Amino acid sequence: MTTTPRPPASLSPSRASDFMQCPLLYRFRVIDKLPEKPSEAATRGTLVHAVLERLFDDPATERTAPRARAMVPGQWNRLLESRPELAELFEEDSEGERLTRWLGEAERLVERWFTLEDPTRLEPAERELFVETELPSGLRLRGVIDRVDVAPTGEVRIVDYKTGKAPRPEYGEGALFQMKFYALVVWRLKGVVPRRLQLVYLGSGDVLTYDPVEADLLRVERKLHALWEAIEQATATGDWRPRPTKLCGWCDHQAFCPEFGGTPPVYPLTVRPADPGEEAQGRMDMVS
Template sequence: MSTTTGTEPADAARPTSLSPSRASDFMQCPLLYRFRVIDKLPEKPSAAATRGTLVHAVLERLFDDPAVERTAPRARAMVPGQWDRLLESRPELTELFAEDSEGERLGRWLSEAEELVERWFSLEDPTRLEPAERELFVETELESGLRLRGIIDRVDVAPTGEVRIVDYKTGKAPRPEYAEGALFQMKFYALVVWRLKAVVPRRLQLVYLGSGDVLTYDPVVADLERVERKLLALWDAIKEATETGEWRPRPTKLCGWCDHQAHCPEFGGTPPVYPLTITPRNPAP
């Protein structure tokens, strides 16, 4: 891969922290991590991801209303307004429906978002919930110096002080053999909360609106210690790749969804010139 020498560009970015999304990127494909974190290559907005953002916004803001008003019709009615707010903050999302002059695709897309919102009411009862936190940004620094950060969809705290971390997913629940991968993000959050508050969350809960499933897991300290060791090993690998410039692609079925095939050697592409100064490895004796 291309290398550079001399002074790094002012906008060159060396990784300084780890989030669940970026950790998953590196585990999926180190080169994808580089494209997103180091090169900051642009990506086209995705209809599915944007729908997820819209649904999350509705479920977050529904709790602004009194409990008695948190109904399915009320939540469905919030979708168009939240879509308008999203467009105001991210005008680039208009390109998702640029060729939809009649508005048919947008209408179906909004209806799908409304259906996901309504399905949530069959899984949880918001009239009986008073979240302690919504869209909570959390950050902590481990003894190693690794900084972890992320945004938790919802934190519930029982009268007895027990903590439940809840995350909404607009897709379908994974098959049992893939459940561990799905829980990685939640265990990451649990680790951050544990290190910040010295409290192990009582329950981790994934709410899959696409299939109407709820996946729960009750972590223990040993779980979180294992996650911490995994993240430290992952961070060591990221630091080594940052210093050497060796970000290897890892082809999988997910490559078909990647925006960066034009820059990927697996598809005949060439990565951008590496913007960071490379530290050569010591030759073997």
């Protein structure tokens, strides 16, 4: 079943990052909705997130590392039931060796979490929380927060699990963009600036924290408005330019990308000529 292509209507952290990385990638995912093959790394991340979410269904005393590790195979089966296409990841693994190794890696990531946080002392207010708000400008922001902790004093902590390694210090601001995005949404929804943003990197065993203030969130809000203007301009003109980086080697859409000799699908939306000086690529300087 196909859906009628529509202009973008909201912005999430992942789609905002897509556009900043490569406007054409954003188009392929949001407007053309080109299919992408599941990856072992991304699927492992989904699996680990599911285990850490479900673990809090148990009483505090039962939230142990062995218990969490034992949950991995069952959560993998649940994931397969909801997304049968994931089975293709291990289609050629007739002996099951790759799957066993892959599940073992997920188990080790789950176990490492217990060296970074103590779930017996946590009672999250929310898990996998969908948040959405509309700014006064009309820009709609949305996303899913891994975990929200609320202290007895009312202070809010936003927590996100990452199954990769912590970035080098020079890339730390990029890693915090997603968290500041969530903090902005919570602030606009609840009128409360989160006390702490916490990134838990299970791949390297690091925990990065940041305590935002209103000025931080106002800067993020301005950046998102500039980003949305660039997206609207590209949507109206059909001018989605590729931005080659080292990440291109991981892209599923090379066959459609001019940088690799491909041709994008016919643009499915109505376009108008770009106004002089207002091309989307020029606006990208505002949000890079």
